[in-house]
Structures are given as C-alpha cells and as structure tokens.
Amino acid sequence: MRLSILRRLAAPLCTAALCTAALGAAVSCGGSSGVADPGPPPPNTVDVFTPGNVFSPFSATVPVGGTVRFNISGAQHNVIFDHTLPGAPADVPVTTNGVVSRTFATKGTYEYDCTVHPGMSGQIVVQ
Secondary structure: OHHHHHHHHHHHHHHHHHHHHHHHHHHHOOOOOOOOOOOOOOOOEEEEEOOOOOOEOOEEEEOOOEEEEEEEOOOOEEEEEOOOOOOOOOOEEEEOOEEEEEEEOOOEEEEEEOOOOOOOEEEEEEO
C-alpha cells in the first residue's frame, strides 16, 4: 500500500522536474533570432543584420572582391538589388533565419530593398 502512495506522489514531482529541466535548457540556448552566430567576419567581409524591418548598418563598405553576409533573422526578408548598375550581385530570395553571402566584383554603390517590407533599404559601397 505504501509503495503505491509513493508512486502516486512521485509521478507529478518527476514530471515537474522534467518540465523545469526542459524549460531551463530552452532558455539557456540564448537569443530568439533563430540565426546561429555567424562568428567574426573573415577579411574583406562585412555583416549586415535585420533587427526588425531595417538593414543594419544601412550603408556598408567593402573592397572590390569583398563579401557581404546578410544575417536575416525573425521576419521574412529578401534583398533585391538595383540591376541597372553593372556588377550587381544576384538577389537574395525571401529568407527567414539564415545567412546569405554576396560578393561584389565591381566598384560602385549598390542600392537594395526588401520588397516584403516597403521602405526597408540599404546600400553597399564597393571601393
């Protein structure tokens, strides 16, 4: 009889302990952006982030042959370049929680927009 009472008392306690452990593990994962930290950029690489509906920084500068890593987190975003300037890289399709890189081979100022969020724009200056 005592054993069955102990089992009935222990079951909710074990369940609560498991839930607490699972919650602690989820919280300790850190961040809510869903994008893994890309780490420090390699030489000639610049990171652009999407904290909300803005590109940050708005303007990034790289040398010819430099790379821009678009760190897209949270909402869906795309990066659509103005292709009237020769040398503009391929557009970045709608992405959520990912890192997409583009390399710039020609000097110039390349403007871009997120067409998912009107008014969300930026530029890359290639020197």
